[in-house]
Amino acid sequence: MSLAIKLFKNLPGFSLNVEWQADEEFVVLFGPSGAGKSTTLKLIAGLIEPDEGFVKLNGDVLYDSQRKINVPPQKRPFGYVFQDSTLFPHMTVKGNIAYGGKHIDKKSLEQRVRQMIKDFHLEGLEDKFPNEISGGQKRRVALAMALMREPKALLLDEPLTALDIQIKIEVMELLKEIKEKFLIPIILVTHDILEAFSLAEKMIIYRNGRILQMGTPAEILNNPINEDVERLLYAKDIFQELYILSGASTPKMLRQLRRT
């Protein structure tokens, strides 16, 4: 599986001009708010039409400005988790997950929903509504819903924002599991350097609608291409926090760390 994009879009106040490729790996789009990261996801999913460029998934053209191809969002095989893990507030947990299972016949749908509820540790919450569950649970439901159709790539818009550190680590682990199980490109948007370093196999640094640098976290950390990148990397005292995060891959370890 691989996703290749080249996108140009003029928007009020700024223009987006990016080109990159993602294989079966964790790609993190990192940059300050308003850099065009979320817009990139919307362009890939077909929710906004680019002015120029292409979106290709395993060679299938989903969008091409020159060939006038523009597959509607309904027909694009992406799993998309929106900012704040948008769930349908009028549907239960079970209902939300089932709503992700279009084209699945009724009998297997029920079975698949049950499996998802088990895989995502949502047992007992089936009949709860989104406003009755926690932030971490919401993220899990949103991921389960997005994966129901077995998408060919996963687009995650700030899926970890506003979560407590413990929950954040749990969701991160879940994301890594998903990557290994589904073997698809996972594109994750964040403005949090710690999340970026904890998850990225490839990092793409955005600013003002352009790409500043692309590479593995190690490459970028050891060799920031210019001062702009450096400034973005060191906006936080990351090393201390990074140590905590990488050393504490489970809540249990985090608790141990806190005791010391």
Added chain:
Amino acid sequence: MMDSSLLFSIRLSFQVAAVAELVAVPVGIFVAYILAMKQFKGKDIIDTIFTLPLVLPPTVIGYYLIVLLGRNGIIGKYLYEAMGFNIMFTWYAAAVASFCVSLPLMVKTTKAAIELIDKNLIEASYTLGHSEWTTAIRVTLPLAKRGILAGAILTFARALGEFGATLMVAGNIPGKTTTVPLAIYTAMESGEYAKANILALLFTVISGGSLYLANKYGGKAVK
């Protein structure tokens, strides 16, 4: 005091309002959906046309309806030729007048409710492979439910109280087209104050109750 003409008026009013409501609700939802969700040229004009009955004197609506549906009217002419039937001065005309005057309330309230929905939810439904139709039925309209309900209540109340346009297109024929608002007018004209009192009180309660309900549900829709 509750004589048969009075009971007839009450029944007729509800019948007229119910028919107007049955048509105004689906039409209103459809128009509101288009206005809230679609971008197209002339949208502001369409919006204005559907709002106009709120500010026009009902007699102007009545005038247009006569031009359209009268025996020599633009549509009425063909209707008469085809079926030998003219709608003027029947209770159907009263229902049409009520529909026209009350539709803007349905459109406005529903449109506001749809515009309040988090657009991410609608887009999320699309990315899950659901068509616009499925999304409208399963996401957009259910989330606008309270606004739609408030709109439907207001529409019914407005249809029930319609006077001006009704008088022009349906007349005030006792036992045929005299709805309650017309009956109140007639009662006052002929000095039957007791009758006017009862009907006025009845309508104040119904309209007040409707507004209360609409506010209750509409207010929650905003949340």
